[in-house]
Amino acid sequence: MIIRFSLGLLVAILAATGLTAQQKQVTDLPDISIIGQFNTHLSQTEKKGEVSEIELAFSHYLYPTVKADVYVGIHKEEGKHTLELEEAMVNFSDLLAVAVPQWETAPGIGAIVGKKRLGIGRLNPLHSEQRPFIANPAVVTHLFGVHGLAAEGLQLNTLLPLPIFSQLELGFWTTATHEEHEKEHKKHEGMEYGHRLATARLWNSVAVSSRVELEWGLNYLLGNATASKSDAKQDLVAVDAKLASHARGKHAWDVQAEYYTVTYGDDGQKRHAQTGAYMSGVYGLTNQLKMGLRAGYLGKHGHEGKQRDQVSILAIRQLTETTKFNVQYQFEKDKDALLLLQFIFGMGPHAHALQ
Amino acid sequence: MRMRYSSLVIALFTTVAIQHTAIKAAPLTVVAATSDLAAITDAVVQNTDTRIMTLVKGPVNMHAINPRPSMVMHVRKADVLIRIGMQQDSWLDGVIQVARNRNVMPQQPGYLDASDAIEPLDVPTHSIDGSMGDVHLQGNPHYLLDPRNGARVAAAIANRLVVLDPSQAAVYHANAAQFKRDINQRYTEWLAFRQRAQVGVFVTYHSTWRYLLHAFDLKSLGELEPLPGIPPTTRHLAAMYTKAQAQTQPVTIVTARYYPARAGETYSRRIGGKAHVLSPTVAEPTKAGYLALFDTLLGTLLP
Numbered sequence: 001m002i003i004r005f006s007l008g009l010l011v012a013i014l015a016a017t018g019l020t021a022q023q024k025q026v027t028d029l030p031d032i033s034i035i036g037q038f039n040t041h042l043s044q045t046e047k048k049g050e051v052s053e054i055e056l057a058f059s060h061y062l063y064p065t066v067k068a069d070v071y072v073g074i075h076k077e078e079g080k081h082t083l084e085l086e087e088a089m090v091n092f093s094d095l096l097a098v099a100v101p102q103w104e105t106a107p108g109i110g111a112i113v114g115k116k117r118l119g120i121g122r123l124n125p126l127h128s129e130q131r132p133f134i135a136n137p138a139v140v141t142h143l144f145g146v147h148g149l150a151a152e153g154l155q156l157n158t159l160l161p162l163p164i165f166s167q168l169e170l171g172f173w174t175t176a177t178h179e180e181h182e183k184e185h186k187k188h189e190g191m192e193y194g195h196r197l198a199t200a201r202l203w204n205s206v207a208v209s210s211r212v213e214l215e216w217g218l219n220y221l222l223g224n225a226t227a228s229k230s231d232a233k234q235d236l237v238a239v240d241a242k243l244a245s246h247a248r249g250k251h252a253w254d255v256q257a258e259y260y261t262v263t264y265g266d267d268g269q270k271r272h273a274q275t276g277a278y279m280s281g282v283y284g285l286t287n288q289l290k291m292g293l294r295a296g297y298l299g300k301h302g303h304e305g306k307q308r309d310q311v312s313i314l315a316i317r318q319l320t321e322t323t324k325f326n327v328q329y330q331f332e333k334d335k336d337a338l339l340l341l342q343f344i345f346g347m348g349p350h351a352h353a354l355q
Numbered sequence: 356m357r358m359r360y361s362s363l364v365i366a367l368f369t370t371v372a373i374q375h376t377a378i379k380a381a382p383l384t385v386v387a388a389t390s391d392l393a394a395i396t397d398a399v400v401q402n403t404d405t406r407i408m409t410l411v412k413g414p415v416n417m418h419a420i421n422p423r424p425s426m427v428m429h430v431r432k433a434d435v436l437i438r439i440g441m442q443q444d445s446w447l448d449g450v451i452q453v454a455r456n457r458n459v460m461p462q463q464p465g466y467l468d469a470s471d472a473i474e475p476l477d478v479p480t481h482s483i484d485g486s487m488g489d490v491h492l493q494g495n496p497h498y499l500l501d502p503r504n505g506a507r508v509a510a511a512i513a514n515r516l517v518v519l520d521p522s523q524a525a526v527y528h529a530n531a532a533q534f535k536r537d538i539n540q541r542y543t544e545w546l547a548f549r550q551r552a553q554v555g556v557f558v559t560y561h562s563t564w565r566y567l568l569h570a571f572d573l574k575s576l577g578e579l580e581p582l583p584g585i586p587p588t589t590r591h592l593a594a595m596y597t598k599a600q601a602q603t604q605p606v607t608i609v610t611a612r613y614y615p616a617r618a619g620e621t622y623s624r625r626i627g628g629k630a631h632v633l634s635p636t637v638a639e640p641t642k643a644g645y646l647a648l649f650d651t652l653l654g655t656l657l658p
Contacts, residue, residue, distance in 0.1 A: 064462050094455045108455030159431065165424035205424030213423045246421055287615065288586065320489060320584055321418055
């Protein structure tokens with residue numbers, strides 16, 4: 001469903017937020033924050049600058065271990081602003097603590113219910129302002145769309161009883177079927193996910209030294225999980241890894257890579273495999289300035305199409321914790337070079353979960 | 356048959372008794388967000404079997420911390436989690452959520468926001484926004500640089516440990532009281548040292564040292580940052596230069612180790628003052644380390 005963005009609505013919310021701060025009263029209002037993105041897109045064939053997204057985030061504890069998070073995005077699509085419910089979920093940090101409070105030794109099982117960006121790989125769960133680069137690599141955009149793949153359902157999380165951090169995440173989802181989603185998939189002609197989805201991710205991490213940590217994830221997504229014909233299903237397997245220094249700022253660095261292999265058929269055709277990957281590195285030259293480099297590819301789907309090879313250079317000028325300029329220059333074989341400029345700002349106590 | 360039942364009952368009772376003893380005897384694990392909090396905790400848990408783990412070691416800008424999954428493993432094992440609070444370690448919220456440790460969830464006895472024990476400085480008296488820089492809504496969070504706040508936090512930690520481990524209540528209370536006496540004695544000595552020293556005025560890169568200057572009645576001319584979290588600008592440095600020129604006392608520039616040193620060094624050369632790059636954090640997360648922090652700072656700043 002597309003809802004025309006009402007400027008009045010935004011003004012009203014902004015006014016309400018400001019009023020809350022000024023009143024200095026004890027309230028039980030949710031934390032409200034606003035994140036804006038101004039993007040400029042320059043290539044030989046296209047030159048545009050726009051307010052590409054305003055995200056409103058509402059966060060509130062409902063119960064000591066139960067938190068509700070709602071993210072509403074106002075995107076600019078083909079010249080029109082559209083309002084989209086990006087995520088709306090209730091996060092039970094410890095489901096059994098709520099269901100059986102007397103069970104003191106219950107295993108900690110977390111649950112997320114609602115609409116959520118699917119926890120597959122490192123980039124899809126991130127909101128656009130959290131991404132390390134302005135534009136995602138070709139493989140991620142192809143598999144999950146420009147705005148990322150979100151669906152409605154349930155995810156259960158549990159930490160495995162191992163000496164290292166190892167969290168198992170299992171999800172059962174129904175894809176969002178609003179026009180925006182369908183249109184987006186038609187536009188990028190990427191992988192389409194039908195009906196029910198099942199996801200699994202094993203997220204692991206180990207401290208390599210007192211200042212460096214290695215994370216890796218094993219991911220699986222089964223699309224159209226309830227279809228009777230196997231050709232109607234989609235299989236996605238991904239491996240991701242990240243090696244990073246702890247602190248941000250000067251001399252901070254991280255290296256991140258993801259590899260995807262998917263098997264799917266177009267419009268009920270026989271299924272074919274497709275692979276894609278990227279590797280990126282970001283280094284902090286100063287406390288405020290970071291540089292990044294990313295290379296990636298998206299392979300052919302079976303024998304169709306051409307392999308896409310991309311290289312991107314990134315510069316980030318951090319003004320505050322929530323405000324930054326990004327510049328990304330992207331080269332792609334047989335395509336125009338692309339210059340992306342982005343200004344991201346945040347207002348309010350916005351904080352995303354550890355992921 | 357009856358004998359067999361009796362043996363079973365005795366065995367069960369023994370098992371339960373052993374388990375109970377084991378549970379009671381299990382030492383507490385305290386997870387401290389920073390080395391400074393770990394040092395103060397060390398003062399409170401002396402002569403007990405309570406264990407301390409630290410999430411962020413050494414001098415690090417707390418705004419620049421990336422929460423890591425390995426932190427989850429520490430928080431997961433914690434009986435008590437002690438945090439700085441005042442939005443200084445808000446990254447810890449995500450770690451607590453993933454750790455799913457009921458002991459240390461907010462509002463639980465094992466969750467301690469140390470800032471609740473102190474009287475904060477620089478609490479905004481009106482609405483704040485980004486035009487004022489990175490102002491903390493609840494005040495300046497560098498409160499452990501006033502040693503008296505260290506004693507207050509130690510008392511709060513002791514009170515919390517007593518709830519969770521009443522068997523060692525007397526030790527925790529005695530340790531916190533001894534730490535307070537040690538702090539008071541050293542504070543008197545530090546004040547006497549301050550009186551004897553040739554004290555000038557101070558310019559700091561950021562308001563990191565606000566509590567230290569306040570505790571020892573040291574005069575600040577201001578910060579090199581025009582606003583909290585905003586890098587020094589030429590115009591602001593020129594204004595600070597004019598301020599320094601008007602001083603008859605020597606001007607000393609202090610920069611925390613995790614901030615750029617160059618601005619302070621350049622400024623000090625211009626005004627003919629001394630520049631120091633210092634760690635505002637304990638070198639060792641121990642009781643002695645916390646006291647030594649002030650010996651080092653005052654010894655450097657008050658020649």
